[in-house]
Amino acid sequence: xxxxxxxxxxxxxxxxxxxxxxxxxxxxxxxxxxxxxxxxxxxxxxxxxxxxxxxxxxxxxxxxxxxxxxxxxxxxxxxxxxxxxxxxxxxxxxxxxxxxxxxxxxxxxxxxxxxxxxxxxxxxxxxxxxxxxxxxxxxxxxxxxxxxxxxxxxxxxxxxxxxxxxxxxxxxxxxxxxxxxxxxxxxxxxxxxxxxxxxxxxxxxxxxxxxxxxxxxxxxxxxxxxxxxxxxxxxxxxxxxxxxxxxxxxxxxxxxxxxxxxxxxxxxxxxxxxxxxxxxxxxxxxxxxxxxxxxxxxxxxxxxxxxxxxxxxxxxxxxxxxxxxxxxxxxxxxxxxxxxxxxxxxxxxxxxxxxxxxxxxxxxxxxxxxxxxxxxxxxxxxxxxxxxxxxxxxxxxxxxxxxxxxxxxxxxxxxxxxxxxxxxxxxxxxxxxxxxxxxxxxxxxxxxxxxxxxxxxxxxxxxxxxxxxxxxxxxxxxxxxxxxxxxxxxxxxxxxxxxxxxxxxxxxxxxxxxxxxxxxx
Numbered sequence: 001x002x003x004x005x006x007x008x009x010x011x012x013x014x015x016x017x018x019x020x021x022x023x024x025x026x027x028x029x030x031x032x033x034x035x036x037x038x039x040x041x042x043x044x045x046x047x048x049x050x051x052x053x054x055x056x057x058x059x060x061x062x063x064x065x066x067x068x069x070x071x072x073x074x075x076x077x078x079x080x081x082x083x084x085x086x087x088x089x090x091x092x093x094x095x096x097x098x099x100x101x102x103x104x105x106x107x108x109x110x111x112x113x114x115x116x117x118x119x120x121x122x123x124x125x126x127x128x129x130x131x132x133x134x135x136x137x138x139x140x141x142x143x144x145x146x147x148x149x150x151x152x153x154x155x156x157x158x159x160x161x162x163x164x165x166x167x168x169x170x171x172x173x174x175x176x177x178x179x180x181x182x183x184x185x186x187x188x189x190x191x192x193x194x195x196x197x198x199x200x201x202x203x204x205x206x207x208x209x210x211x212x213x214x215x216x217x218x219x220x221x222x223x224x225x226x227x228x229x230x231x232x233x234x235x236x237x238x239x240x241x242x243x244x245x246x247x248x249x250x251x252x253x254x255x256x257x258x259x260x261x262x263x264x265x266x267x268x269x270x271x272x273x274x275x276x277x278x279x280x281x282x283x284x285x286x287x288x289x290x291x292x293x294x295x296x297x298x299x300x301x302x303x304x305x306x307x308x309x310x311x312x313x314x315x316x317x318x319x320x321x322x323x324x325x326x327x328x329x330x331x332x333x334x335x336x337x338x339x340x341x342x343x344x345x346x347x348x349x350x351x352x353x354x355x356x357x358x359x360x361x362x363x364x365x366x367x368x369x370x371x372x373x374x375x376x377x378x379x380x381x382x383x384x385x386x387x388x389x390x391x392x393x394x395x396x397x398x399x400x401x402x403x404x405x406x407x408x409x410x411x412x413x414x415x416x417x418x419x420x421x422x423x424x425x426x427x428x429x430x431x432x433x434x435x436x437x438x439x440x441x442x443x444x445x446x447x448x449x450x451x452x453x454x455x456x457x458x459x460x461x462x463x464x465x466x467x468x469x470x471x472x473x474x475x476x477x478x479x480x481x482x483x484x485x486x487x488x489x490x491x492x493x494x495x496x497x498x499x500x501x502x503x504x505x506x507x508x509x510x511x512x513x514x515x516x517x518x519x520x521x
Contacts, residue, residue, distance in 0.1 A: 008166045008191040009083040010047075012198075012233060017044045020209070020236050027212075027240040027257060028073040035257075036073055043077070046154060051081040052161045053153035057112075057135060061086030061164050064108045064174065068092050068101065068115040068123075071219050071243050074139040074150055076229065078114055079173075083191065086164040089173040090186075091220035093501075098122040105130050108174055108186060108380065114150065117141055168192035169372045174380050175222055177318050186380035189222075190372045193321045198230030200322035204342050205261065205288060205329060207235035212285075214259035216245045217268070222318045227263050227290060247271035251281030251307065260285045266293035267504025270443065273302055274466075282308040288329060290314045292338075293505070294411070294429060296436055300335050313338055315365075315411065319376045319395055324367045325409050337410040338401065344374075348394075349403060359405060362412040362427070365397040400427070417508065419448035420455040424486045428508075431489065434482045435460055438475060440468035445498060445506055446489060449515045460489040461511060463497060470494075 007015070016025075021041035028036045038046070059065065065082055067089055069075045075091075082089045090108045092101065101122060105113065106129070113123060114137045123136060141149040172191045176184040201207070213228035219241070232239040240257035242249075250272050254262070264272075269291060286309040295303075300311055315338035316323030324347060327339040341347050348356055349363030357363035369375030375395045378386040389396050400412040412418075412427045419426040428446040435444035442465045448456035464470060472492040479488045499510040 006168050006192075007195050008168055008170075009080060009172060009194055010166070012195060013040075013044060013047070013080060016233060016236050017041055023209070023236070024238045025233075026073055026076060027238065028071075028243075029240070029253065029257060030072075030243045038073065043080075046077050047080045047084060048161065049154040049157050050077055050150065051084040052157040052159055054081060054087070054112075055085060055161050056157065056159075057153075059085055059087050059112060061166065061170075063087045063112070064090050064110040065112045065114060066090045066092055066101075066105050066108065066110040067220070068094060068096075068113060068119055069139055069220075070094055070116070071215065071224075071241050072140065073241070074114075075219050076241070078139070078150070079225075083166075083172050084161070084164070086166040086170060088171050091173070091175065093218070093220055094119060098126050102126040102129055103183060104176055105133055107183070108176075111135075112137065114139055120147070166191065168195065169377075171377060173225075175220075175318050185382055185385055187318045188372075188377035188380055189321070190377055192373045193376065194225070194230050195234075196374050197226040197322040198234035200342055200344070201227050202231035202234045204326055205231065205290070207231045207237055207261070209236040211235060211237040211260045212258050213237065213239045214254060214257060214262040214286075215239060215241045216250065216253070217263065217265070218245075222316075222321075223263055223265075226316070226321060227314075227323065228261070248275045250275075251278065251284075254284045254286050254307065255281065258285060260287050262286060262289040264289055264291045265504050266291065266295045267443075267500065267506075269295055269299060269303055271504075273299060273306070277306055281306065284308065288312060290323075290326070292316070294433060294436075295335070296433070297336070311335060315339060315399075315401075315409070317397060317399075319389065320367055320369075320397070321375055332406075334408050337404070337408040339409060340407050347409070349401060357402075360402055362400045362402045364415060365399045365401050365409075366394045367397065368394055417447075419446070419458055421448070421458055421486050426458060426487050431458065431460065431479070431483065431487055434479055435462060435475060435489075437482075438470065438478050440464050440470040441475070442466075442468075443498070445508055445511070447508060447512050447515065449512070450519065457491070458487070458489045459491045459493065459515065461493050461495050461498065463495060 017040045022039050025040040025043050026038045079089050092104050112135050116139050136147050138147045139150045142151050168191045171188050173189040174186040176186050213232045215224040215228045217223050229239050288310050290312050312327040313335045314323040315325040324345040325339040326342050327333040346368040348366050351357050371377050398415050401409045403409050413429045417428045431446040432444050443463045446460045451457035475492045499507040
């Protein structure tokens with residue numbers, strides 16, 4: 001493993017290429033199951049060519065370049081090519097509508113957009129509203145056309161790029177978090193941040209040169225960048241990337257791509273378990289999969305048995321960079337919880353008055369850190385949000401957890417998802433977990449809606465398992481047997497699905513908005 005103190009992204013890549021030039025680094029499988037593989041040396045060559053082509057087109061240190069790309073080898077090449085110039089990557093969700101992209105490109109002050117032909121029409125409609133956007137470039141396209149292509153730019157470049165003066169504390173990316181009640185906020189991620197998460201995760205999980213991390217979740221989120229690609233690079237291992245997540249292909253992709261490590265969320269785990277299973281899929285090299293969000297004990301056991309692997313729940317967010325809490329890979333683990341602090345991570349839980357809570361009591365998770373090194377540098381062009389989140393050396397997560405006597409942390413809820421009912425605080429996650437233990441229930445969420453008598457009424461939305469039936473009263477009666485009276489939902493609504501982000505996270509705020517509209521009618 002490379003010692004990473006005071007390195008930039010390109011420093012780390014160069015160092016690993018000196019050691020592992022001929023070894024595989026990046027393996028990409030597209031939607032047609034065609035696989036492309038690059039060694040460390042081949043990947044660096046592409047990075048250098050594309051950085052040179054970008055330099056010829058005026059990209060300099062500090063310039064922002066929006067990436068609107070699916071998972072691909074080009075995504076990673078663009079990321080490191082921009083880093084070599086000291087420019088800043090702004091990755092975005094390929095499902096975002098034109099109006100959303102207009103905001104992100106405008107707010108980030110991007111001067112270039114790199115996308116694919118499939119998405120170009122949405123940008124043609126908004127390009128005139130973005131005076132700072134100078135050029136659009138298309139990836140995975142060889143034919144000449146209206147826009148330049150990444151491949152053509154690389155093939156035509158033959159010069160040498162002047163070395164940029166890049167420091168570890170310089171910003172390498174702006175990762176936008178999904179907005180709930182406001183516009184998305186752009187997290188400033190430095191070279192040092194990326195190096196830190198690579199070293200922290202590699203150390204905790206025990207990444208080696210023989211490991212291959214599998215990235216199936218969208219790469220415009222921090223998950224694949226923070227928890228899979230950077231640790232692989234730090235350890236001198238390799239990474240396999242799929243163009244999109246496919247629940248039906250997951251087991252075969254693990255086998256075919258030789259994955260030893262993976263990362264998932266709760267929703268993809270459930271989707272995978274819903275697929276037809278072939279026992280042959282147990283024959284794989286997968287030794288560990290980290291995951292986030294609530295998964296039932298039954299689902300955990302089923303996944304581990306099906307894929308002959310071990311799951312480890314973690315906790316992290318875009319702002320925390322590395323996950324500050326992870327279940328240990330050796331010794332005792334408890335996947336009902338979000339783990340223990342990783343090496344070098346200091347956590348405290350506070351109440352609404354800022355006082356640390358007693359053991360076993362819920363409190364907001366605060367992470368001690370150095371902005372731009374172990375936690376994000378701040379929010380781009382948003383000093384108010386930055387000052388609210390980063391206070392006196394502590395990052396306020398907005399999430400609540402409790403700590404047990406043996407040092408494990410257990411997620412309670414987002415602070416804003418605590419439901420106030422007749423003077424009592426109800427954690428939506430507690431209600432959801434009980435409902436999901438009902439044999440007919442596939443997934444459930446609970447929200448609070450205004451109620452003149454009880455502060456908030458508690459309503460649950462439920463997705464039933466295929467072929468199963470249940471009535472509203474049956475689910476309510478089930479809850480009565482396991483929850484205090486004030487925690488039992490007063491209404492159950494059965495739905496086909498929930499509004500979700502691209503990685504399957506439930507957008508609870510959208511359901512709340514719909515319920516509020518009903519009250520106003």
